[in-house]
Amino acid sequence: MISRAEGTRRQGRLHNLPATSLNPETTTEPSSWREILRRWCPGKGRMLSPSSAPMPERGWQTTGATGSLQKVKKFNSQDFRELRALCLSQGLLFEDATFPAHSSSIGARLLPQEELWQIQWKRPTELQRNPYLIMDGVSRFDIMQGEIGDCWMLAALGSLTLRKQFLENVLPKDQGFQDDYAGIFHFRFWQYGEWVDVVIDDRLPILNGRYLFVHPRTSNEFWPSLLEKAYAKLRGSYQNLNGGYLSDALVDLTGGVQVQFSLRDPPPDLKEILKAADRSQCLMGCSTPGQARRNIELKNGIVQGHAYTITGAVKIPYKNGWKHIIRIWNPWGHGEWKGPWSDNSHQWDRVEPKYREALLRNKDDGEFWMSYENFQEQFSWLYICNSTPTFLDFGDEHCSVWSLTSYTNLWSQGLPTRKSHYSSGAASTNPQYFFKVLDHDPNTYNVAISLMQKHAEGMQDEKNLKIGFFLSMENSRVLKQIFFRTRDVTSYLTLSPGTYSVLPAAAEEQEFQFLLRIFIRNQDHHESSYSLTSPRLPMDIPRENQDSSYKALFLKYAKQDSTIDALQLQQLLNEVILKDEMTSLGGRFSFDSCRSILALMDLNSNGRLTLQEFGSLWQRLTKYMDIFIREDRNHSGFLDAAELKNAIQAAGLASDGRLVRLLALRYGDAGGRLGFCDFLCCMLRLDTMSHAFQNLAKGGSQILMTAMEWLTLVMYT
Structure with missing residues (x-):
């Protein structure tokens, strides 16, 4: 038997909305050496967004397939x-x-x-x-x-x-x-x-x-x-x-993404979705209307309030045209449909022998064929699941490539819920997640969003809360909202190019964890999936709507005086940043490297980072993580000298062949390769020193400073 789930099929064709620009803040003239340091990197001392910091409170983010059998x-x-x-x-x-x-x-x-x-x-x-x-x-x-x-x-x-x-x-x-x-x-x-x-x-x-x-x-x-x-x-x-x-x-x-389709209000392309799902090896099932647990079997053989497996969907020549038929299996192991296209129905007499022999299995094993029309009449819901939403690939001869980014986070009591008015205030306190759509075909779906509520271990039968999400384009007005009382809410969409934000929400105030997954169809199959989805916040988002989640991450590791020392920074970076497989291959952050990173961002010269300083570090860290993943073309977890040169250029910094060789010698392994930890230390120092020179030279090609100023600069930072 089955308890009938509410359907979550919704579709939309959304269009570009105007973006909003970030108003830059001004800086003051330096009054001390530390003020000079503040001018090295525009943004130090400001609460700029940490590029949509992907690690909200007690949360983490992954790119690629969700879950690994290597770490069961x-x-x-x-x-x-x-x-x-x-x-x-x-x-x-x-x-x-x-x-x-x-x-x-x-x-x-x-x-x-x-x-x-x-x-x-x-x-x-x-x-x-x-x-x-x-x-x-x-x-x-x-x-x-x-x-x-x-x-x-x-x-x-x-x-x-x-x-x-x-x-x-x-x-x-x-x-x-x-x-x-x-x-x-x-x-x-x-x-x-x-x-x-x-x-x-x-x-x-x-x-x-x-x-x-x-x-x-x-x-x-x-x-x-x-x-x-x-x-x-x-x-x-x-x-x-x-x-x-x-x-x-x-x-x-x-571990896949599933979508439910109401057969009372099906999408116009459901036949094509079914065929694409069968062709791309999706799992499929369906359920009948009626009360669960009563086992009422109708005269036509269909059981009410019951779940079935869909084992095939084909289009065959019939009479003077084509017929869509669906094969269904009853978990009872017996009990079959007795109407048209059932095992002994006369419809099979008009089917060419090669099709009949390939498709028909005349046996009381619970499996039967029925027409698409009868399927829609007798069943209420269709369920399709795959590791990526390949059931949306109808019209393609081959399955498209889909990228996936996943986020796990915690809803805390007191955060805005669906009952709250969606506003900039709500957007700034609830964790938000951003993704980019580069291109689209108006006739195909290119995005699927899945939100799942996580029950406590041993409490899988706990009552589901009503959950859902708001979808906006670049933090403009809400383009879509969807809420259902199911464990898993999924929506598939056709979105035009642009940057979008997803704001998970609940209809009740209760603390619990959730898993958000965003799937995006790649238009260019050679395009790296990492360039298509990003947890980073675009720099043209208004400051009041920036994701504050890095604050929760900071507070989780900070001392009672709300600062982070080198040891805590080491723990934070190893536990959070190295969750990503590509950034973990090059080794862990050492205590020495974390002391060096802290010194570069430590405006107060006290050996600790404040929340403000950590915000600046986080913004740079996520920027360099993006660059590292993009330039690591062979996904080895390392950058060689040529890839390092490209990464420096991508960061907008100046370099020449001699400098790149020196950096590879100083920060690389015996083969001159840089893992992410070494790459981050290298880029932070190169970035900091480049901006220091530009600011101190005041547009010229030389700088003047005392010996003590020079020693303070090079020995601590």
């Missing part, structure tokens, strides 16, 4: 290999104390109390003489839904079996009943930006000699039952699988 989180801190090795060394079968063979793992309200006490927990080795995890590959036809109403999860799982690129992420191959069997298995699920490895024992609940929940069609194949148990553990109990959202399960099994 261990659920409940359980390590599968260590636990299995321990069991094998002791000759024991694993028993999971965190999800025990007890009624608490079932849930108190799922079954009558007398049935709960009758449940027996048995291992596959007790149920079958020769059990297997997988036999002859993984198929949707291996699944047969049990007593629990988790069709929403099984429909997503059925779709997963068709997409091997995702299946291998969820179902690791390093386990089974034949080799190193110790009664322990593990499965992976995507949760709010990271993959989570869930360990279980293989004791399954049996009631009156029958599987209580999902059971395999082949008696000695156990991957569906064990995977379902792992998902139940992730969500707290089997009871928490009894009714849910198909859209949530699709995302949990892929």
